[in-house]
Amino acid sequence: MEVAETPELREDEEGVRWRKCIFTIELRGFAGRPGGDLPAWLKGARVRVVRWCCLDWHYRTGVRATLTREETEAVLGGELDLTGGGREA
């Protein structure tokens, strides 16, 4: 997993500042058990998603990350860039 920071910041109701980031996630398998196998064309595919981060460990690379249910559906439908703005997002 790779993390690219963007300059965009937002504050939540508790005053915590969250930074918009683009995560590039390499697909390994489905979360959950029994997970079933990923379709062959998705194994190792790289998916770009938006994540808002506020803690040092959110920026760690090379760790596990999980797509949301909606993101999973989109990926299974063939979309690999879910940032809404193409490569420049």
Add this chain to the structure above:
Amino acid sequence: MRPDFERLATVLFLEGEPDRVPFYDLLADPEVVEAITGEHVRPYDVKAAVRGDEGQLRALRHSARVYVKFFYKLGYDYAHLPIPSPFPRDNVIMADDTAPLPRPKRAWQDEHRGVIEDREDFHEYPWPDQAELQDEYMLVYNAWRRELPEGMMLIPLTPGGVLENVMWLMGTVPFARALYRDPGLVRMMFEKVGRVISFYCSISAECDMVGAMTVGDDMGYKSGLMLSPRHLRELVFPWHRRCADAVHRHGKPFILHSCGNIRLVMEDLIERVGIDAKHSFEDESYPVTEYKELYGDRIAILGGVDMDKLSRMPPRQFAEYVREIIRRCAPGGGYALGCGNSVANYIKLENYLLMLEIGRKYGRYPRATAPGDG
């Protein structure tokens, strides 16, 4: 933050990242519950309560209210449901309690003496009747259920496990001797105890407000297993499998709490028994971070904040230690924060509360939507 059992269910089913790392603890000692809630926990006799004894019923309902309050107040998404033990025994040793929140006496297992050491003892023992167990269970369940705030569910814990109850009833030394001198008696013991423990799993899983089920069955020491893998596979795991199957039949996750270094049989537990989550870790021998790395893609990993560090580490150092566990175990989900063993009366209350505070703040996951956008 409002309780939401879905947060913990996401972890137990390995379904990704919830909004924050949830909390999971096996149980909380009454002394800690009293210290946190400011209310006295009254012991109750469940058999008398089933018979309609008003005083015991009041004590049971009071306990339910206070325990649920404890879990709610501290930010858990569930309340632990204690199932009273149906296996009476007197082979315990009482000693002074040196804990910071002491109880009058601390009970220890008498390893040299059992209440069932031979076949005669076995036949004379007052084995529980299943219909009575069900009445007792339902009385306790309904008392706890009535106190549940919205969003919370119950996680029952069996009163000891299959191996534990056999070893407690027989005494460790007589049990070890009987394994070789009278294996038939040992098999009869496992049959009796296994039926009761799996029955609890079965009736628990049927209850609508039960979100998951825990069997606590310590199988190891710091250095390894208490019993050979062959004996565990032959005598214990078939019953664990029956417990897991009973819980899975209702689409609920099965949590195994087992102290000790049980690495040798982890594959059995994951593949053959079908556990969904493992609880109980100790830094010196079986650290949570290592288990997360080894098994975290197949089962949920729960707790793991070392009991010794909870008891003795200076708070500033302890805070950094807890953050490091979150850093290493939280990414990707499948992890709940909690004590390595239980919320015991010998841990430092200050450290325990600090652990939860760090979990609430430092356990937040990256969000897929911008703050304020839902």
